[in-house]
Amino acid sequence: MTTTLPSWLEEIYRETILPRRNQIQNHPFMNAMKSGTATDSQAERYFSGLFWHLLDFGKHVEHLMKKRPPEVGDLLQGRAEDKDGDTDILGRIVDRFGGPRELIGKSPWVYRPHANWIQHDALLRSAIYSTDLPWQVGTAALNVGIESLVPWMIGPLFAACRERYGLDSNQAEWLESRSGEAEIQHGENGFIILKHFVSESDLSLQQQCRFYVDALSESMAERLLATGAGK
Numbered sequence: 001m002t003t004t005l006p007s008w009l010e011e012i013y014r015e016t017i018l019p020r021r022n023q024i025q026n027h028p029f030m031n032a033m034k035s036g037t038a039t040d041s042q043a044e045r046y047f048s049g050l051f052w053h054l055l056d057f058g059k060h061v062e063h064l065m066k067k068r069p070p071e072v073g074d075l076l077q078g079r080a081e082d083k084d085g086d087t088d089i090l091g092r093i094v095d096r097f098g099g100p101r102e103l104i105g106k107s108p109w110v111y112r113p114h115a116n117w118i119q120h121d122a123l124l125r126s127a128i129y130s131t132d133l134p135w136q137v138g139t140a141a142l143n144v145g146i147e148s149l150v151p152w153m154i155g156p157l158f159a160a161c162r163e164r165y166g167l168d169s170n171q172a173e174w175l176e177s178r179s180g181e182a183e184i185q186h187g188e189n190g191f192i193i194l195k196h197f198v199s200e201s202d203l204s205l206q207q208q209c210r211f212y213v214d215a216l217s218e219s220m221a222e223r224l225l226a227t228g229a230g231k
Contacts, residue, residue, distance in 0.1 A: 063128055144191060
């Protein structure tokens with residue numbers, strides 16, 4: 001973390017985000033991918049669900065950015081922001097593992113992903129689109145609960161897909177794009193925004209942010225990876 005945090009955000013970082021990162025590294029599906037013992041069908045279940053979930057990612061980000069005050073853009077000037085799911089290149093991984101990329105892309109409401117992906121998607125949508133939740137909660141859900149874990153999840157999967165499953169650089173382009181410094185900034189952005197736009201005296205808003213960070217980070221670190229483990 002490159003910024004000093006108020007106590008409530010420091011607690012989220014130390015007590016939720018760091019343990020979730022460790023949980024990801026030790027998840028059975030992650031270990032199976034890193035060792036090359038996960039089957040193609042297990043990898044397909046995970047990546048097809050991810051592909052389905054990210055189809056509307058750009059719309060979610062656009063909606064959230066419209067809700068934010070313009071001062072947020074000034075605060076993040078010069079920093080990377082994730083504005084699209086880049087499913088056009090993610091689809092190459094789904095193809096490689098034998099998933100129904102064309103069906104998902106053309107008929108996402110016909111394809112039926114694992115229930116864990118449906119619940120995760122609905123939870124994120126509720127944080128961003130609910131009219132009774134302030135925009136800061138959507139930021140907490142997306143940038144902190146999800147984005148602050150992405151490089152620690154996707155980085156090892158990128159290495160595994162290249163080294164254990166023989167994906168070439170074109171097939172693995174999406175994974176590589178989510179594994180570097182720019183992706184780390186996406187998660188840090190959430191902490192920076194909440195530090196400036198959530199008062200230390202606003203305990204109710206802090207609790208709402210904590211709720212969604214905890215729920216979505218747990219989904220990332222356990223439930224979504226479990227779809228690849230066949231659970």
